[in-house]
Amino acid sequence: xxxxxxxxxxxxxxxxxxTLGLEKYWQELQDTITWSRNFNCTGILIFxxxxxxxxxxxxxxxxxxxxxxxxxxxAVNPVYMHPFTAAKMISSxxxxxxxxxxxxxxxxxxxxHLEALGDSVPHDERYQRLLEYIxxxxxxxxxxxxxxxxxxxxxxxxxxxxxxxxxxxxxxFVLAGQSPAARSVxxxxxxxxMHMLQSKLADAVLETRGIHFxxxxxxxxxxxxxxAERLFPPDSEGKDLLDYSMRNxxxxxxxxxxxxxxxxxxxxxxxxxxxxxxxxxxxPYFVGSHTRTAELIAKLVRRGVDTFILDIPATEEEYAHxxxxxxxxxxxxxxxxxxxxALVS
Numbered sequence: 001x002x003x004x005x006x007x008x009x010x011x012x013x014x015x016x017x018x019t020l021g022l023e024k025y026w027q028e029l030q031d032t033i034t035w036s037r038n039f040n041c042t043g044i045l046i047f048x049x050x051x052x053x054x055x056x057x058x059x060x061x062x063x064x065x066x067x068x069x070x071x072x073x074x075a076v077n078p079v080y081m082h083p084f085t086a087a088k089m090i091s092s093x094x095x096x097x098x099x100x101x102x103x104x105x106x107x108x109x110x111x112x113h114l115e116a117l118g119d120s121v122p123h124d125e126r127y128q129r130l131l132e133y134i135x136x137x138x139x140x141x142x143x144x145x146x147x148x149x150x151x152x153x154x155x156x157x158x159x160x161x162x163x164x165x166x167x168x169x170x171x172x173f174v175l176a177g178q179s180p181a182a183r184s185v186x187x188x189x190x191x192x193x194m195h196m197l198q199s200k201l202a203d204a205v206l207e208t209r210g211i212h213f214x215x216x217x218x219x220x221x222x223x224x225x226x227x228a229e230r231l232f233p234p235d236s237e238g239k240d241l242l243d244y245s246m247r248n249x250x251x252x253x254x255x256x257x258x259x260x261x262x263x264x265x266x267x268x269x270x271x272x273x274x275x276x277x278x279x280x281x282x283x284p285y286f287v288g289s290h291t292r293t294a295e296l297i298a299k300l301v302r303r304g305v306d307t308f309i310l311d312i313p314a315t316e317e318e319y320a321h322x323x324x325x326x327x328x329x330x331x332x333x334x335x336x337x338x339x340x341x342a343l344v345s
Contacts, residue, residue: 001041001310001326003301005333010301011042012326013073013102013309014319018280022053028314029059033066035319043071045104045309048080050113057089064097073102073174073309077109078126078133079119084159086133087140091161094169103137104174105130105191107182121153127181129153134173134189141165174210174307178256192307197284199260199271202299211300214275214285214311215322217293221270228272228287231313235278260284270296281311290321294328301333317343 003010014036017028036044044063046056060072076086090101107126114120121129132151139147142165146158173191175182186193197213198204205211216231218224265272270288275281286296297308312318320343 001039001323003297003326003330003333005301005330008306010305011307013043013045013307014041015045015309015311016047016059017314018047019314025053029054029062030066031314031316033063033070035316037067037070039319039323041070043073043102045073046075048075048077048106049109050116051110060093060101064093064099071100071102073104075104075106076133077106078129078153079109079114079117083133083136083154084140084156087137087161090137090141090171091163091165094166095163098166098169100169101171102174103171104176104194105134105185106176124179124181127177127179127185130175131185131188134185134191137171138189141170142167176210176212194307194309197271197286199269199284201269201271201286201296202303205300205303205305207304209305210307210309211305212283212309212311214281214283214313215293215325216285216287216313216318217290217321217325219290221287221289221292224287224289225267228274228285231318232275232278232280232285234274235280239277239279241279275311283311285311290325290328293322293325294332297326297329298332301329 001012003012014032017025017032019025019028032044046059046063048056056074060074063070063072086103090103093099093101107123107130129152132149132154135151136147136149136154136156139149140159140161143160144164146160147156148158149156173189174194175186175191176194177183177186178195183193185191192210193208194210194212195205195208197211216224216228218227260273265274270286270292272285272287275285276283286293288296310322312322324343
């Protein structure tokens with residue numbers, strides 16, 4: 001699905017499943033790895049948190065061992081791991097697999113999870129901690145001498161990794177969040193800022209390199225909506241779960257999404273929040289024909305987006321249709337096109 005155009009590559013990450021139930025989660029994760037590999041994605045976003053079944057670094061190792069073309073995008077939250085340990089994990093993977101690891105830097109989790117961990121750092125100050133965290137990780141991987149760092153949250157004296165890190169495999173940092181504190185950290189460390197797709201679609205994108213949304217697409221709009229409504233039927237329990245999660249968060253982006261979810265959907269444009277309302281996704285979805293979806297993707301790229309994180313329903317058919325939309329987007333961006341391969345039926 002990744003797009004290659006002159007002097008630029010557009011990265012496409014899928015996401016690890018949110019499935020309830022350990023055995024089903026692990027099976028769907030294996031499927032996600034297989035489909036992401038077969039449809040030429042850049043990598044897979046691996047979530048972290050109190051409620052994840054498997055430690056994300058172990059999932060990352062599974063991805064590296066099972067594939068030759070995928071890179072893990074590992075969610076890293078300072079509350080779970082010291083920056084030295086994160087740097088050592090990245091260094092170990094680089095030496096073992098000669099593959100880049102991407103880092104999705106996050107500050108938040110459910111308020112109750114932070115309380116369970118004894119973490120009482122306020123929202124904006126967590127971003128200051130995140131900044132120090134990234135600075136230490138970068139220094140450890142890039143420096144040829146011991147690192148000394150004295151910040152508000154972290155202190156290190158003559159700390160170093162005892163192996164030379166290959167510079168071509170230095171990790172890239174991805175940072176989600178639209179608050180001023182999040183944007184400040186993103187600018188300070190040169191991270192790829194991730195934003196949610198908004199109801200104005202590409203017209204709302206301004207100086208954003210990363211975009212996160214879900215896709216349901218088919219050869220025509222009617223078939224896409226029929227598939228979307230089948231994949232995400234109304235779910236009263238899911239709506240109750242969303243209400244509960246909103247009482248258990250201090251996330252700016254989630255509150256903004258919740259406000260939008262109370263408004264009528266912009267269905268004519270393809271923008272759809274029903275999966276979010278039903279707690280089946282943490283992002284908006286775009287529903288439409290292959291051609292309309294490709295037009296959106298191409299327009300986002302022209303607006304400066306070079307990193308996509310896609311929520312794709314966990315079937316090979318959905319991956320095949322999403323891949324067709326990206327193929328057509330590449331055609332539009334290159335102004336040329338080859339005939340499509342047969343889609344999974």
